[in-house]
Amino acid sequence: MNRRRFLKATGYVLGAGALGLGGALWKVQPRRQWLPLPDGDAARPEFATTRRRVVVVGGGLAGLTAATELAARRFEVTLVERAAQLGGKLTAWTVSALGEQFPVEHGFHGFFAQYYNLRELLDAAGVSGDLAPSPGYPVLFGDRPPETFGHTTRLFPFNMLSVVRQSHALHLGDFRKDGDGLYDLMKYDGERTFERFDGIDFARFAVEGRINRPMVETVLEPFGKTTLNRLERLSAAEAIRFFHFYMMGNPEGLGFSYLRRDSVTAIVDPLRRRLEALGGQVRVGKGARRLERDGARIARVVVDAHPSPSPRLVLAAADVGDRWRAVPRDDGSSVFVRRRGDDLVALDGRCTHMGCPVVLDEDGFRCPCHGGRFDGDGRPTAGPPTVALASLVARRDGERVVVGESAPAGEEALACDYCVVACEVRGLQELMRRSDGELSAHVSGLGEADPYVVWRLWLDKPTARERLPFYTTSRFRFTDSLAIYSAFQEPFVSWARRTGGSVVEVHAYAIAPDAMVPAPAIRAVMWEELLRLLPELAGARVLHDEFQQQSNFSRFAPGDHARRPATTTPLANLMLAGDHVKLGPPAALMEAAAMSGRLAANAVLAREGLRQIPIPTVALKGPLA
Numbered sequence: 001m002n003r004r005r006f007l008k009a010t011g012y013v014l015g016a017g018a019l020g021l022g023g024a025l026w027k028v029q030p031r032r033q034w035l036p037l038p039d040g041d042a043a044r045p046e047f048a049t050t051r052r053r054v055v056v057v058g059g060g061l062a063g064l065t066a067a068t069e070l071a072a073r074r075f076e077v078t079l080v081e082r083a084a085q086l087g088g089k090l091t092a093w094t095v096s097a098l099g100e101q102f103p104v105e106h107g108f109h110g111f112f113a114q115y116y117n118l119r120e121l122l123d124a125a126g127v128s129g130d131l132a133p134s135p136g137y138p139v140l141f142g143d144r145p146p147e148t149f150g151h152t153t154r155l156f157p158f159n160m161l162s163v164v165r166q167s168h169a170l171h172l173g174d175f176r177k178d179g180d181g182l183y184d185l186m187k188y189d190g191e192r193t194f195e196r197f198d199g200i201d202f203a204r205f206a207v208e209g210r211i212n213r214p215m216v217e218t219v220l221e222p223f224g225k226t227t228l229n230r231l232e233r234l235s236a237a238e239a240i241r242f243f244h245f246y247m248m249g250n251p252e253g254l255g256f257s258y259l260r261r262d263s264v265t266a267i268v269d270p271l272r273r274r275l276e277a278l279g280g281q282v283r284v285g286k287g288a289r290r291l292e293r294d295g296a297r298i299a300r301v302v303v304d305a306h307p308s309p310s311p312r313l314v315l316a317a318a319d320v321g322d323r324w325r326a327v328p329r330d331d332g333s334s335v336f337v338r339r340r341g342d343d344l345v346a347l348d349g350r351c352t353h354m355g356c357p358v359v360l361d362e363d364g365f366r367c368p369c370h371g372g373r374f375d376g377d378g379r380p381t382a383g384p385p386t387v388a389l390a391s392l393v394a395r396r397d398g399e400r401v402v403v404g405e406s407a408p409a410g411e412e413a414l415a416c417d418y419c420v421v422a423c424e425v426r427g428l429q430e431l432m433r434r435s436d437g438e439l440s441a442h443v444s445g446l447g448e449a450d451p452y453v454v455w456r457l458w459l460d461k462p463t464a465r466e467r468l469p470f471y472t473t474s475r476f477r478f479t480d481s482l483a484i485y486s487a488f489q490e491p492f493v494s495w496a497r498r499t500g501g502s503v504v505e506v507h508a509y510a511i512a513p514d515a516m517v518p519a520p521a522i523r524a525v526m527w528e529e530l531l532r533l534l535p536e537l538a539g540a541r542v543l544h545d546e547f548q549q550q551s552n553f554s555r556f557a558p559g560d561h562a563r564r565p566a567t568t569t570p571l572a573n574l575m576l577a578g579d580h581v582k583l584g585p586p587a588a589l590m591e592a593a594a595m596s597g598r599l600a601a602n603a604v605l606a607r608e609g610l611r612q613i614p615i616p617t618v619a620l621k622g623p624l625a
């Protein structure tokens, strides 16, 4: 072959190779897509033309989404929420501190670009203006230099390679001896992934898949913990799906936005206004007590302004004195009983803000969830609760005292053609237990993740100027992330500018039962960890703080998937929504809530023969599936 022919042949081979490679690369790139709609969907009517009443139970993102979508289709929607404010885990409340009023939330919220359904909801309510893009995804380590992710190319697999290239701790050589674990992470394949990996936890999966330690400690551990589940209790299949959703399965990369104002002002209030503008009724401070059936359908949702009635408790009269006595209940709360003169008085120990169990302290009662306080008679004195602890009937019966056998007055039955239950796991299980044995069994496989802590501090020293809004942290005893509110959100930015101080928040995502210690000990450790993370705060004084400890995130443990209920239920007119519901497409956290709300709305629309809502999703399978 002469030189010219040789060059020509080489050119053909290289060109074909490049085309083949390009084609293969094009094929594996993740893309935004839409769930298939039923045949003939476009020809169906869009709006309900006959009167159809829907009661949505739970005013978090899932409930707000379902309610808004159905109100937009001219259903007669009533949304009931037990708390005084909508929003669920996205809610905020006001605290008095240092002579001013400040909003406080359940913790920092990151809005990722692939939260497609949530973003469509926010856009429709006109709230996107409060979202600001974060300049990267930094991780601070207890034992090595920080890493910042998020500045990667979007092209798979170069995005994975650029994570390795950007990192101080990762080296390509570390991957030489890896087993199949990383490969499996890139092969998310819906139910097949669950069949293979739902039986083991992610920590064990990483060991058995021989994923190198630097990769686990630098990338997988810090990001995996943001599921709010411990890796030792997190299903490997759920973790694969989670990484697929955030890293490999979307074309947007790891970029996220944060809120410039508190979540209620920025998001929840506009969503509520939109729902009401569409004709939806919002009833806050109304808890669903039970669902009433008429054969195989839900006919009514019974609501009440009080906490649900307490089951009857009996104790020895000799045990009831002049001081409050706590009598534990099955749900983790207590009933408090005492004598007052010749009378007996009893209080329901569930906080009237969002139902957390209150505890007795020297000033009365304290709620650990959002810092609510009640005086010794159960009247609210500080924090979010505005309603006194509910009084229960207590009577003497010979040598016994009987408490809580009467139902509080004020029940109201809301008739419905459809019911969407969108409470978090505990509320859902309680509601179903009070309603019906069959429904209770249907949701009994769900659970809550371990407790988490959110601790916000007002300090008299500033943080360093170059600080970013939010950091994930790794290899600390409690602290899993850190948000510097005085760097990004009003009114904290202005307060810090005026006073020269700072407002920071530290989070512990899921505290194992054997690691749990009393709140003062958690605070002591987290304070010491905060000073290691932000050494410029050494010597700072805490001017005010808000400490929350609660457990209301959904559990994704090995084996849960098979028992997880879907959006539809055995009853044709009862739908479920929330991030605990089994979703076909991959989604997590706030996007899972919004998507589940839309799926529940679609189930209603399907029953009515109406056109469905197109549901966007990240790629349904991993690039190597």
Ligand code: FES
Residues within 6 Å of the ligand: 351, 352, 353, 354, 355, 356, 367, 368, 369, 370, 371, 372, 383, 384, 385
């Ligand atoms: Fe929020 Fe008690 S549940 S303060």
